[in-house]
Amino acid sequence: MATSRESTVPYEIPADGAAPVRAGIPEHGRVPKYYWLKARIAPLLEELGEGEPLPTERELALRYEVARETVRQALRELLLEGRLRRAGRGTVVAGPKLEQPLALASYTEGVRKQGRVPGRTLIGLSRHACPGDLARELGIAPGDSIWHLERVLFADDERVGLESTYIAVARVPDLSRDFDPDSSFYGYLRERLGLRFGDADERLETVLATPREALLIGTPPALPMLLIHRLSRDPAGLPLERVRALYRGDRFSFSVHLHG
Template sequence: MRAAEAAVHLPKSYRVRAELEQLLVGLGEGDAVPAERELALRCGVSRETVRQAMHELLVEGRVERRGRGTVVASPKLVQPLSLRSYTEGALSQGRVPGRELVSLGRLEADEELAAELDLPVGAQVVHLERVLLADGNKIGLESTYLPAGRFGEMAETFDPAESLYAAIRATGVVFTSATERIETVLASPREAALLDSAASMPMLLLHRTSLDAGGVPIERVRSLYRGDRVAFVAALRE
């Protein structure tokens, strides 16, 4: 089939999305996007078609809801896949990192967690859960588990507003290597509420186990990031 003929059969939402992308080029961060009714008239399609195209842009983080309207979104925070902390990654891009404490305490390691941290089942673990912010916007939910035998004092002394990696390094522990797995998921109702997100919004889920120079596990981290606000980059070498 020739290109011209194929173009005739493209879904209307695809054509509308292309027109909306051109519209966004002429707008700046935080600028209001015209209402659905206006866009439908401009593009000569139904409001439902415009709504579908706008939803795709919303999921990709090109636009965001603000009150009853839609505005051009801020650029995504691009986090490096490295042994650097979230704080270091945000600061390197000129963003202001922040954190909101959800919980900090101790729990007993179940079989899976004990295996990941090389601990006996039932061993005490420090659990820290925080909402991560960038320029005041909620971007992720981080849940960290630390062996209490090594970092037990943090359950009482750690300032949740500070960098956890900096606090760990201050004890003399050096992050040497890590294993990380990334997958896409949908947030639970609790997670979506904590991140001010819709439950239907795709999320990036990271599982990380970090080791010190002796190969001893330092932490096990479960990080859930809003796919519309965060992207990841890795430097690859042969």
């Protein structure tokens, strides 16, 4: 289907010469109007700075002489890219994404290194019989008792993820009594129990949150999420924990150091 001339504009390099990467820009140089508008709003975000409110849709439509729906589409993409975030009923400029290393380090350590304050809110800590598939991963018998620890993750006062941890009760029998759910679980294992991590298998994929997960994290269900599955082992090679961690795709990136 041909695109109407009204919905596209010739792509122009910004006056400052800072042209964006050409990925997604067709060779004929015409782009959807919302994409053109995104390129015009980007310098405005730099001028405003992190946490500052964006002008209303009506103000942006008047400033750039475009339809309100064009503004909405441009803002939707900027929200998904993590350059904007919702704050109450308005929209504000987002800060840089949090960068977490793909390594055997705690969430607490990773967030603190970037000058942010980590936090958690307990959703639930329950004890139940372990199903067969999970029992095989944890190296225990089906039906043995496991803990399920579920917490919402914060960076400063912003909800950024949801973490579920499964660990055998035999490993941490007093978890419900002497663990502070607002603190680092890895710190608890090291400092209170003397448990150390040896290695881990980790898998990263992109998913959409379930309605329950989106509600807990405070995001729209359509927002892409980064999902990490991790099976950690102790220095003797024995399974220690199984983790399912869901992070906001607009607020997180992950890095890994490679060497030959």
